Amino acid sequence: MRAGFIGTGTITQAVVTGMLRFGVPFERISLSPRNARTAAELAALDGRIHVCASNQEVLDNSDVACLAVVPQIAAEVLGELEFDARHHVISFMAGISLDQLRGLVRTSGKIARAVSLPAVAEGKGSTAICPADEVAKAIFAALGEAIEVDSEDKFDALSAVTATMASFYAVLETQASWLAKQGIDYADARAFLSGYCVGLAHDTTRTEQPFSAMVMHCMTPGGINEQVHTELSRRGAYAYYGEALDGVLRRIRGRA
Template sequence: MPKPASPPSQQTANLLRQDLHPALPVLGILGVGHFASYTLAGLRRGGFSGQVVLSPRNAEVARTLAKEQSCLVAGSNQEVIDRASMLLLSVRPHQLADLLKDLTFRSDQIVISAIAGISLDEHRAAGPLPEQLVRMIPVCSIEAGEGIIPIFPSHPLVEALARFTGTPVALESEEQFDLALVASCMNGWLYEFFGDLADWLTNKGLPEDKTREMILHNIRGATAYGLLKKNETLQDITQGIATPGTFTLDGLKQLRNQQGISAWTKAMDGVLGKLKA
């Protein structure tokens, strides 16, 4: 099991103060695509005013982000590293070794990896990385400043950065982190589910401009209520609502009979199986 990252060195602390905004890191992003776009949008919306330096590889996206999110585009990936105190890796797993080839990091730098499905040991096998290496799962909801951001191992500066976009949760092992990754996949599945429900309402006659609000606010209300009732299991909340004679219970029985609920956990089993393969 990889050992937790060491506390930030004094040199790292000094680097963090080099930005125009004290205590904010100079953030470098290696891999500028969809993930970088919503992460940056979430950081800026959450009040992060530190300098951000982008990899030039995806030139069109980098130029757009530089304009929209007040970032700098570096001339090379090495320049990104040279300018930054904290680096964010956001490439596909098979691209990591090529990305790291011929790059040199400073020993005190903090590297955050948003690369799904590869362990810390596999990261290190792909190329020379500094001691402070942290895995993180930021899903697209962070653009709205919502959601959980799983982190392993715990690192105070990484958690401080994540708080600009949501709620960081430090996990105790990579096994726990992988389970959190499975849960984050559910985030993407939900939108198709919401869309099907909205289409049903529209097809039955509810105005289209009302269906989206109806579905999303019902879901938001349900999650808020679940978070409020911390002393009840989620199943207990259901039982308290779906009582005999209610329409809620009628619909719930149909979902159970057609495996509409168990299908979700089967999908999670499938993702976890691929992670362990």
């Protein structure tokens, strides 16, 4: 595989790093020169990684074209490039549909969308792919979970739940601040909660049980887990997540 990345930001850095770390086979990786520092750092990792003089040179040296520019400049950047039918296009650009993507790349070659998170660099991320795509699956299955869906409505829904990152950390900050009020040093509270969350996340990978079953499993009748869960449920705390995600999904689909 000769892969090229148009745009050399956080996601490109994570994907290329993960490909190297977990042995995804490739002949060459060509990088956009736009973010020179990141591109140079990646090129220093492996002799098969090259920084090109232009985005067109990236395409000319690639069969798999990964598009990782911000959506606001996608038309400008891609409008200057010449794709052809050999290019297998994988887009990381949020909010640009397959039909829009086809119009931007102006080729009959295969195209797919993917939404990936920085944790793929550590082999711990999840990537949504639409439609099912053997090349994208081969890359991202090695970097964590790769979930293929058959419609952009489903892909949009998976994209929407990635909007919960800030709220995830906000819950941890609430707990850390509470512990600090109990006299525990903030750094110790943070370290404890980090390890605690890693353990919980690891448990999700050891079973295919529904999360609802895991909720019940960790609650002893009359116990402290049941107490907190019951209190939050009574106050409707969990319901707010669904309502917030409905709003995100409307925005993704241009209906906000």
